[in-house]
Amino acid sequence: MKKILMTLVVSIVFLGLAHGASAEGQHKRLAGKDRFEVAANVAKEGWPSGANIVFLANYDAFADALSATPLAYKMNAPILLSRPTSLGDTTKNKLRELSPSKVFVVGGTASISNNVVNEVKSLGISSVERISGKDRFEVSAEIAKRMPSSSKAVVANGLNFPDALAIAPHASRNGMPILLTRDNELPAPTVSSLLNRKPSQVIVMGGTASVSNGVYADLSAYSPLRIGGSDRYEVAANIIKKLNLSTSTGFLATGQTFADALTGSVLAAKKNAPVLLTRNSSLPEATKEITGQKRMTNFVVLGGTASVSNSVVKAVAGPLAGEMIVVDPGHGGSDPGASGNGVVEKEVNLDVSKRVKGKLDSNGAYTVMTRETDTYPTLSERAALANKQGADAFISIHANAYSNSDVQGTETFYDDTYAGQLSKELATYINNELVEKLDTNDRGVKNVGFKVIKEATMPSVLVELAFITNEEDAAKLRSDYYREQAAIAISNGVLTFFR
Ligand SMILES: [Zn+2]
Numbered sequence: 001m002k003k004i005l006m007t008l009v010v011s012i013v014f015l016g017l018a019h020g021a022s023a024e025g026q027h028k029r030l031a032g033k034d035r036f037e038v039a040a041n042v043a044k045e046g047w048p049s050g051a052n053i054v055f056l057a058n059y060d061a062f063a064d065a066l067s068a069t070p071l072a073y074k075m076n077a078p079i080l081l082s083r084p085t086s087l088g089d090t091t092k093n094k095l096r097e098l099s100p101s102k103v104f105v106v107g108g109t110a111s112i113s114n115n116v117v118n119e120v121k122s123l124g125i126s127s128v129e130r131i132s133g134k135d136r137f138e139v140s141a142e143i144a145k146r147m148p149s150s151s152k153a154v155v156a157n158g159l160n161f162p163d164a165l166a167i168a169p170h171a172s173r174n175g176m177p178i179l180l181t182r183d184n185e186l187p188a189p190t191v192s193s194l195l196n197r198k199p200s201q202v203i204v205m206g207g208t209a210s211v212s213n214g215v216y217a218d219l220s221a222y223s224p225l226r227i228g229g230s231d232r233y234e235v236a237a238n239i240i241k242k243l244n245l246s247t248s249t250g251f252l253a254t255g256q257t258f259a260d261a262l263t264g265s266v267l268a269a270k271k272n273a274p275v276l277l278t279r280n281s282s283l284p285e286a287t288k289e290i291t292g293q294k295r296m297t298n299f300v301v302l303g304g305t306a307s308v309s310n311s312v313v314k315a316v317a318g319p320l321a322g323e324m325i326v327v328d329p330g331h332g333g334s335d336p337g338a339s340g341n342g343v344v345e346k347e348v349n350l351d352v353s354k355r356v357k358g359k360l361d362s363n364g365a366y367t368v369m370t371r372e373t374d375t376y377p378t379l380s381e382r383a384a385l386a387n388k389q390g391a392d393a394f395i396s397i398h399a400n401a402y403s404n405s406d407v408q409g410t411e412t413f414y415d416d417t418y419a420g421q422l423s424k425e426l427a428t429y430i431n432n433e434l435v436e437k438l439d440t441n442d443r444g445v446k447n448v449g450f451k452v453i454k455e456a457t458m459p460s461v462l463v464e465l466a467f468i469t470n471e472e473d474a475a476k477l478r479s480d481y482y483r484e485q486a487a488i489a490i491s492n493g494v495l496t497f498f499r
Pocket of ligand 1 (some may be wrong): 331337338398
């Protein structure tokens with residue numbers, strides 16, 4: 001018993017050392033049955049022993065609240081939500097718990113009525129200050145007036161929420177007000193706020209559809225820096241890229257509604273974490289790319305599963321989070337590889353590789369393919385791609401051929417030039433899974449210095465799924481079912497390796 005335990009401890013320590021930087025993803029979900037409860041739970045997380053000041057914003061209209069985060073952060077105040085004419089039980093109870101001495105109401109009486117103000121006062125909070133204006137642009141200028149001078153300011157589209165909320169944590173930590181604009185016209189309150197504050201630089205959020213080139217030109221006195229992107233997800237990712245933000249923790253919020261990103265933004269600022277946006281049920285490419293490139297493993301998820309599904313969370317914080325894996329579909333372009341029995345190798349390799357990428361990515365890995373179409377990178381280019389990116393594993397996918405059509409089965413190769421022992425382990429896990437899932441003859445794991453795996457410096461393997469030249473094997477290589485099984489097998493092998 002003791003011996004078994006020791007072996008276990010030793011192997012855990014060994015794996016820990018061997019995989020060094022590898023860290024399984026972690027996440028904490030701040031959920032709730034509705035946005036009021038999400039806001040209350042964010043406040044509980046960030047202000048466990050109460051808050052001296054609380055901000056109150058409309059639950060359904062982002063217009064007035066879009067600029068509130070930097071001021072709320074400065075005052076160390078959580079943002080709670082209210083209906084226009086009543087606080088609602090969740091917010092009321094949270095206000096009692098937080099027990100602030102002052103509440104800021106963001107927006108005019110149409111956003112939050114005086115009845116709500118009276119409800120707040122009836123809780124024993126005598127100081128209530130309303131920040132309002134005739135429109136959202138004036139509200140943003142009014143909020144800016146309450147902030148000390150700063151060398152930078154943000155200008156974001158006021159008619160949509162994602163750009164302003166994605167920059168909110170960074171703006172907050174750096175004391176920058178978020179001023180609002182129309183896409184093609186700089187509103188008067190924003191113009192005068194800038195004239196008063198005289199920032200040396202303005203960060204302009206979004207592409208030309210959000211802030212036109214005309215508005216950008218009007219900002220030329222403030223050395224504007226545009227952070228654009230093809231959609232809201234890419235804009236949020238580009239904030240991290242362009243400003244090189246700390247990514248030790250990332251906040252993940254739906255980009256489809258504003259409330260969770262708004263109420264979560266002050267907490268994100270407190271934790272020096274950027275806000276990443278996602279679709280409810282699928283992780284956008286740009287979000288995947290930035291979390292993968294930055295090797296992010298630690299996330300706070302805002303909202304319940306209806307806002308950010310569990311599969312989206314797994315795709316950033318799953319067991320392979322922080323791992324970068326290069327999948328290499330063998331051959332391609334002018335080099336078809338082997339062919340026979342209705343199978344062309346380069347096509348099988350590419351199809352299985354794409355399926356492998358899908359499975360690895362859905363478990364949190366950041367997977368890059370050496371080719372995504374019918375092209376031919378050289379063998380050295382394939383290995384160099386993995387080396388340059390500092391990949392954690394390299395998997396080259398092939399199908400076999402031999403002059404004797406009776407020869408069949410699965411084999412996996414490794415090379416011992418670099419990371420030999422780990423390559424052998426990875427090859428063994430993958431080969432065992434493949435033999436089982438493909439129900440093929442086990443030809444084993446072999447040390448052969450094929451160029452791609454010899455030049456790749458990380459754990460690297462070359463998989464030969466089955467023999468194109470064998471009737472029975474070829475039938476499997478043609479089959480959609482077995483291609484899927486092959487991808488599951490390779491993905492399982494990788495999961496076991498990194499576990
Ligand atoms: Zn091949």
